[in-house]
Amino acid sequence: MMNGTLLAIIIAVVVVVALLAVAGSLLVRRRRLRERFGPEYERTIEDSDSRRAGESELRAREKHHDSLDIKPLDSGARDRYSRDWTNVQQEFVDRPEDAVHDADHLVTSLMRERGYPTEDFDQQLKDLSVEHGRTLEHYRAAHEMEAQSTEHKATTEQLRGAMVHYRALFDELLSNGGGQARHARA
Numbered sequence: 001m002m003n004g005t006l007l008a009i010i011i012a013v014v015v016v017v018a019l020l021a022v023a024g025s026l027l028v029r030r031r032r033l034r035e036r037f038g039p040e041y042e043r044t045i046e047d048s049d050s051r052r053a054g055e056s057e058l059r060a061r062e063k064h065h066d067s068l069d070i071k072p073l074d075s076g077a078r079d080r081y082s083r084d085w086t087n088v089q090q091e092f093v094d095r096p097e098d099a100v101h102d103a104d105h106l107v108t109s110l111m112r113e114r115g116y117p118t119e120d121f122d123q124q125l126k127d128l129s130v131e132h133g134r135t136l137e138h139y140r141a142a143h144e145m146e147a148q149s150t151e152h153k154a155t156t157e158q159l160r161g162a163m164v165h166y167r168a169l170f171d172e173l174l175s176n177g178g179g180q181a182r183h184a185r186a
Contacts, residue, residue: 033058040133065130070115072176081110096159097149103166104146110173138168
């Protein structure tokens with residue numbers, strides 16, 4: 001009789017400990033995703049049917065990103081892109097719409113050279129969100145203004161804002177993530 005009671009208590013304690021371990025693991029994973037994706041975490045969760053679906057989407061982004069061969073830029077390429085950006089900024093004075101289009105093309109070219117796929121804007125956002133989630137809203141805003149400028153519906157102030165937004169992502173991509181190469185992990 002005593003052994004049965006003791007066994008029931010042990011089983012109950014083991015179940016509670018297992019549940020606490022699972023809950024702790026979920027909280028750690030959630031915190032890691034929040035830290036990695038920054039504001040993109042909340043955006044993805046809000047756009048998903050559930051927190052679980054959103055977090056699954058973010059983990060899928062990480063897995064896809066890890067399969068990419070993201071390369072650092074050599075100093076010559078960084079210098080070339082810096083000069084190109086300076087030229088785009090100077091162009092803004094006389095031809096703001098053209099400068100915004102050129103900034104978009106320059107950022108896309110930089111992404112491509114670093115190893116990011118650039119064919120689909122939505123996929124670009126997903127791929128960039130893994131390493132650049134804190135500047136992704138800048139890219140969205142710049143891209144939206146670039147689209148408006150294509151239709152000649154953007155004001156000069158909106159175009160200036162687009163340049164500032166493009167610059168935020170441009171600087172981050174140019175810096176190689178703080179100088180550290182991020183290669184695909186097998």
